[in-house]
């Protein structure tokens with residue numbers, strides 16, 4: 203396959219997955235949006251975590267809450283647990299890399315807060331430990347996963363929401379995760395500030 207064909211194949215596969223997953227994922231995204239609205243309306247906050255590309259997604263989401271997405275509105279309380287290098291390195295150094303998110307959740311999480319946990323495989327142990335810590339703090343978990351949901355899927359409770367992208371390629375799953383994140387930001391903009399600009 204030529205480079206041009208490879209590029210076009212990536213575009214085609216990405217677009218095709220987004221369209222084929224739309225109807226399956228929409229109800230789960232809607233439910234996750236309700237949880238976020240409910241939590242933020244009660245002055246709770248959103249913590250987010252993930253590794254690699256999913257760490258970038260966690261930060262992307264929190265920056266769109268703290269700063270803005272598309273509407274002029276007040277900043278919303280969100281913290282990506284992937285950004286404090288002092289906390290991350292000391293937790294990994296003194297305890298274990300598995301604890302880097304859980305420890306921060308123990309320190310920062312309160313009942314009613316939300317954890318956005320992102321893992322394309324559902325197998326990242328630090329994300330799994332983070333979900334357990336969030337449950338211990340009586341937080342609700344919104345999990346962005348892929349494949350068969352990995353070890354994360356069976357951990358989730360009835361109150362949690364799993365948005366599982368029906369694909370097995372990490373990059374393709376990440377591309378849909380970003381679309382889901384933008385849908386959630388849009389639901390927050392419109393749900394919290396419906397009277398502002400259209």
Ligand SMILES: O=C(CO)[C@@H](O)[C@H](O)[C@H](O)[C@H](O)COP(=O)(O)O
Nearest residue numbers: 253254255256321322323326372373
């Ligand atoms: O961005 C990519 C691949 O597209 C990688 O950095 C990827 O995020 C990393 O390998 C992660 O460690 C994968 O973790 P997970 O999605 O399975 O939880």
Ligand SMILES: [Zn+2]
Nearest residue numbers: 255372373376
């Ligand atoms: Zn990537």
